[in-house]
Amino acid sequence: MTSPIPRALAAWSEAPRVRSLNLCNVRPEGRYVLCWLQQALRARDNPVIDAAICLANDLGLPVLVYHGLREDYPYASDRLHRFILGASRDLARECRQRGLACVQHVDRSDSREKGLVYRLASDSAAVFVEDQPTFVARWQAERFASRTDRAVLAVNAACLVPPAVLGDDIGSTTAFRRRHQPVRGDWLVADELHPATAPYQGALPFASDQLETCTDADIDRFVEHAAIDHSLALSPMFPIGRDGALAKLERLMDDVLPSYAAARNDATRPEGASTLSPYLHFGVVGPREIMATVEAAVAPANAKEKFADELLTWREWFHYQARALPAPERYDRISGWARDTLEAHAPDERPDLESLDAMLHGETRDETWNACQREFLIDGWMHNNLRMYWGKRIIAMTPDPKTAWATACYLNDRLSLDGRDPSTYGNIAASFGGGAPGRDGPAVYGKVPNRSDGSTRHRPGGAEWLETAARRSPPTRLASEPLPSEPYLEGKQDV
Numbered sequence: 054m055t056s057p058i059p060r061a062l063a064a065w066s067e068a069p070r071v072r073s074l075n076l077c078n079v080r081p082e083g084r085y086v087l088c089w090l091q092q093a094l095r096a097r098d099n100p101v102i103d104a105a106i107c108l109a110n111d112l113g114l115p116v117l118v119y120h121g122l123r124e125d126y127p128y129a130s131d132r133l134h135r136f137i138l139g140a141s142r143d144l145a146r147e148c149r150q151r152g153l154a155c156v157q158h159v160d161r162s163d164s165r166e167k168g169l170v171y172r173l174a175s176d177s178a179a180v181f182v183e184d185q186p187t188f189v190a191r192w193q194a195e196r197f198a199s200r201t202d203r204a205v206l207a208v209n210a211a212c213l214v215p216p217a218v219l220g221d222d223i224g225s226t227t228a229f230r231r232r233h234q235p236v237r238g239d240w241l242v243a244d245e246l247h248p249a250t251a252p253y254q255g256a257l258p259f260a261s262d263q264l265e266t267c268t269d270a271d272i273d274r275f276v277e278h279a280a281i282d283h284s285l286a287l288s289p290m291f292p293i294g295r296d297g298a299l300a301k302l303e304r305l306m307d308d309v310l311p312s313y314a315a316a317r318n319d320a321t322r323p324e325g326a327s328t329l330s331p332y333l334h335f336g337v338v339g340p341r342e343i344m345a346t347v348e349a350a351v352a353p354a355n356a357k358e359k360f361a362d363e364l365l366t367w368r369e370w371f372h373y374q375a376r377a378l379p380a381p382e383r384y385d386r387i388s389g390w391a392r393d394t395l396e397a398h399a400p401d402e403r404p405d406l407e408s409l410d411a412m413l414h415g416e417t418r419d420e421t422w423n424a425c426q427r428e429f430l431i432d433g434w435m436h437n438n439l440r441m442y443w444g445k446r447i448i449a450m451t452p453d454p455k456t457a458w459a460t461a462c463y464l465n466d467r468l469s470l471d472g473r474d475p476s477t478y479g480n481i482a483a484s485f486g487g488g489a490p491g492r493d494g495p496a497v498y499g500k501v502p503n504r505s506d507g508s509t510r511h512r513p514g515g516a517e518w519l520e521t522a523a524r525r526s527p528p529t530r531l532a533s534e535p536l537p538s539e540p541y542l543e544g545k546q547d548v
């Protein structure tokens with residue numbers, strides 16, 4: 054049981070995004086309404102911030118936005134840390150432009166702030182967090198809500214359509230699309246709320262890092278001195294911060310949408326992919342802003358429809374699915390028939406087994422798989438059309454289906470900037486057995502339909518493209534580490 058949401062929020066136009074995470078009441082005597090951002094790192098078109106403003110205006114209080122970055126989140130690396138810090142810097146800049154105070158903490162050996170969210174919360178009237186269905190954000194928000202004495206309200210910022218308006222009974226992508234499509238139009242435009250009080254300037258329980266004034270070189274210094282994995286290099290394909298996201302939106306409008314319908318399935322054509330997924334994962338841009346770009350673009354209607362189907366049907370379906378699962382990252386989320394058939398075939402002879410190190414570095418005996426993996430390794434992203442082949446081949450490269458699941462999640466989560474997302478686990482589960490079972494037979498896969506590399510290899514120039522892609526060389530060799538056991542989050546960190 055949880056508290057009802059406060060009246061001011063219940064009357065807000067985006068109220069279905071909000072749910073209460075505990076039984077505590079709002080305390081109007083607080084100094085501010087705290088808005089703790091974990092992953093939705095943008096100041097505008099951010100329903101978590103807007104919900105906080107809605108309640109704060111009703112209470113006559115300011116909003117205090119907080120973002121913290123620790124060193125011990127799973128897979129912390131130069132690649133992820135720099136991307137997150139760039140987003141956080143721009144969050145602070147744009148909060149100021151919106152008339153909001155934003156405080157930040159970058160955890161490091163000479164500046165530790167144990168229990169900072171609890172201390173910030175103790176001066177608040179209520180705390181807003183994100184309603185994220187996977188990975189660290191979900192676990193931390195739930196744990197925090199169960200231990201604080203402040204009201205904690207979770208807000209969905211990731212989806213265009215709040216999952217709560219869709220009901221709880223959708224069981225397939227087709228049914229999801231049918232329910233989702235007719236209501237999309239209701240959520241394409243949102244009124245931006247304006248804070249009614251001046252930005253918070255009162256006492257704080259810590260000295261905030263001023264990321265807003267950081268240059269890229271300052272950010273590099275934070276990264277350099279952090280106790281994180283320094284062997285995973287940055288990705289030149291994804292410039293940090295809002296400028297990076299805005300450049301991708303411009304590219305979407307000018308280069309991608311006009312040919313999206315035809316080029317989308319062709320990994321050899323860069324214009325077939327928006328490469329927006331890392332910015333979406335870290336909330337630097339939201340689906341509403343992307344859809345506004347799609348609507349403004351001069352592009353064929355079928356290209357716009359196809360793109361909207363990927364962004365709104367497929368992405369939001371995986372969010373919808375994940376929120377109903379107790380642990381979307383776990384092997385047992387794979388459909389029952391797929392687990393049964395894969396486990397029945399676990400003793401099959403496995404001539405394609407590879408070591409974790411060979412897989413990590415894209416040095417297996419499978420040239421196409423290496424080409425896929427090197428996109429993860431070097432770019433921190435992989436083309437959509439390669440990912441299904443990549444996921445399915447891991448089943449044959451590992452000794453049993455549980456190890457296959459753990460390996461796929463590990464490679465995706467450690468290397469890809471868009472990893473650790475509802476789309477990660479939903480798509481890996483789909484590659485291990487989405488849809489209907491096939492005829493039982495093939496060794497190792499049983500009834501799980503397999504996928505060849507033909508859609509890339511047999512295109513004109515495809516074989517040459519794969520050969521070159523498989524030979525790309527990463528700037529560094531990765532530090533090896535044991536395969537994480539699942540669920541790999543529990544007990545890892547508090548805030």
Ligand SMILES: Cc1cc2nc3c(=O)[nH]c(=O)nc-3n(C[C@H](O)[C@H](O)[C@H](O)COP(=O)(O)OP(=O)(O)OC[C@H]3O[C@@H](n4cnc5c(N)ncnc54)[C@H](O)[C@@H]3O)c2cc1C
Pocket residue numbers: 317325326327328329330331333334363364365367368369371435436437438440441443444465469471472473474476477478480481484
């Ligand atoms: C095995 C496997 C693992 C995957 N892991 C991830 C992951 O970790 N993170 C992730 O965001 N996506 C993942 N996907 C989905 C998809 O491949 C990526 O979202 C897409 O390639 C991102 O590139 P893009 O932004 O250029 O996509 P575009 O083609 O430009 O599509 C626009 C947006 O639509 C959404 N989208 C497109 N395809 C899918 C899809 N199949 N499922 C869900 N959303 C989709 C993404 O948000 C994407 O940014 C995975 C797919 C497979 C088969």
